[in-house]
Amino acid sequence: MAPAVQLKGIHKIYPGVIANDRVDWTLEWGQIHALLGENGAGKSTLMNVLYGMTRPDAGEIHVDGRQVEIPAPSAAIKLGIGMVHQHFQLVGPLTVAQNILLGCEPRLGPFFHTRKANQRVADLADRVGLPVDPTARVEQLPVGMQQRVEILKVLQRDARILIFDEPTAVLTPQEIDELGAVMKRLAQEGRALVFITHKMREVMAIATDVTVMRAGRVIGSTTPSATSAGELAAMVVGRPLAPVAEVPARLGGEVVLEIRDLHAANDRGLEALEGVSIDVRQGEIVGIIGVEGNGQSELVEVITGLRKASSGQLRLLGEGIAGATVRQRREKGVGHVAEDRLRHAVVTAYSIADNLVLDRYYLPPYSRNAMLDDRAITRNGATSLERYRIKAPDARTPVSSLSGGNQQKVVVARELDPNHRLLVVSQPTRGVDAGAAEFIHDQIRQLCDAGAAVLLVTNELDELMVLADRIGVMFHGKIAGWRVRGSCSREELGRMMIAGAGSGPLPGGAA
């Protein structure tokens, strides 16, 4: 049988960058083929070529043995190629059925046939074993369910070749397991699957084949059984990654952040925090994990001053800060790596240098006599550019032209200031490649070793397991239980996240 997809000599140049350098790549039927590589390695470009969103400058595409042209997504869809996008292509206010059948709607005269649409989606969901409620509004569904709608949308169009672009980036561990099972089933039915990812664990667990890309080229292909996560990571980065040192969990020094019985409402006015108590000590990293929507975001916002607490105490080095403004808190030494970097951490139209002083532009040396000192700001930017290995021509480059990983490095460079006493870090490596993630983790550890207290909120169990000294699981606006790193398993944490059970003793936690 001819391979599902054969790409020959795909070449694509963007101004100043070779995104794909004569790439040859083959996808066989029944494969789950992982595409690994750092941000900017050319994976997305390659997949966009296959889905007709990018025209290559040179090269051939063969689908099922025939050479084809794919000038637009509509051509890809006709060839049986479907894409599950990283940023879901869903229309929030429409129903599940309307989203899935958009563009191939069942009609009743001139009208959309709602009953038939719901029936058709229910049948499809049944057939492929992905149950959904066709009448639910997509914006009200949890992320994992939205992704399921996205997959059904692709299957509805009879896709036999499925592209998943970073499908696990926003999923909880349980949802990732479910997705893995679904992908395996789709492959067993004879489809060809390819997925882009940064996470070695998923490659090892889900993929049947792996291709690693770096700087626009294919570095090599292998199978998970013939390699190891460490070997793959080294291929991705181009150098061996330092093994994560097994440092025993630290016991911190004096209490930097003291939270007692904290209550707060979410945007809809419902109680999001229902009595949270946490101590974060000097020199320790306290990790908080939970299924999204259990109050983690609100907790971070209350600590950093973006949201008002309705009751409870918040003390920084013994001083109450519940009433302090964001600037006052920052001046007292609170750093914040925000969860949504584009909304809360960078101004993309500003340069790297300007972004680096957003929290201190009004202080000397950046401001003199009510005027900004551009030279001082640029000099500071150039220093950080080098120290944090931000890939950009110079410090005057706008942040909008950086890759996600480099944008995050800009945020980290600003927030991981040695003068900060408390660092609140939220999803620090979301959408960031392995090399940059390793770097960011190192920086956080260093700051902590230098005496800062770190509160790390993340959805990534892996990140938590390597960074946090103590782990608190949030469930329904409360800390359901504490664990010390090294004395708990992923499975145990996963269970606590969904069930909230297992609130054991509170080692080193708030009394």
Add this chain to the structure above:
Amino acid sequence: MDFAMFIALLAATLQLATPLILGSLTGIWSERSGVVNIAIEGIMLTGAFAGYTVAEQTLDVARWSLGPIPGNLLLGVLAACVAGALLALVHAFWSLKLRTDQIISGTALNILALGLTAYLLRLIYDVGGSPKLPSTLPPLFVWNLTNSHGETISAQFTPIMLLSLVLVVATHLVLFHTPWGLRTLAAGEHPTTVRTLGMSLDAIRYTNLAIGGAIAGLAGAFLTLEQVGQFNENMTAGKGFIALAVMIFGRWKPFYALAAALFFGLADASQVLLQTWGIQIPAEFLEMLPYVLTLVALMGLVGRTRGPAAVGQI
């Protein structure tokens, strides 16, 4: 107030609300597909001018009639719709092809329409202004009622007035119950979805803007061919902007917009009401009312309503 007065007030309300109903529908068609359209005012004015001029120029040519409607007026209405659609397509071309800021493009069209219609008016009719048409669109049906004083009051329902109600229903059905409507909403909420599904975003937006433009043109025809019978400089007097407020007030939904437009129309028509109650308020204050209401509505509601998510995004 007796029944006859009530019906008369209702008819007056609907009459004053008609341009607002149609204008808000223009906004809905446009913004639901993701394009901000503040050129409603200019499109309406252009439609009014085109409608009047064609009707006036074909007065002697079109001697036929369709039922009670003279041929020249019918041609005028048609011309108003075509002119409206064309102007809306200019907005679409500037916004979608040339990527002009949509507010700037709309503002430019408003200014262009104001200047161009005034200029052409002078050019064609000289300083004397536009001659009054011998007839305007006749009412499709008249309701004669007797009030408590034994006087006869007639409520007239004219063609475009009634057509505006039909268009409210039609817009609702198309937007929320047809495949085309589904694609329109998708284009306004999440345009990349439309692209990734292999559909043409431009086709959806150009079409919707043209339909909306034709409706605003119709609103212009209502002013010249159904109400006044002649064209005056800047005769829309901000109705296109109030229609924009009506659209927001009506949360981008046709029936809500209809209710909002009637509310504004009522504010206008209440002059009649207040006079029957013998309340003396200077006319200037009453004339101010719709504009004040617009401000109040926008202040109170803009923050709390949510339009199409991707409006203004290319």
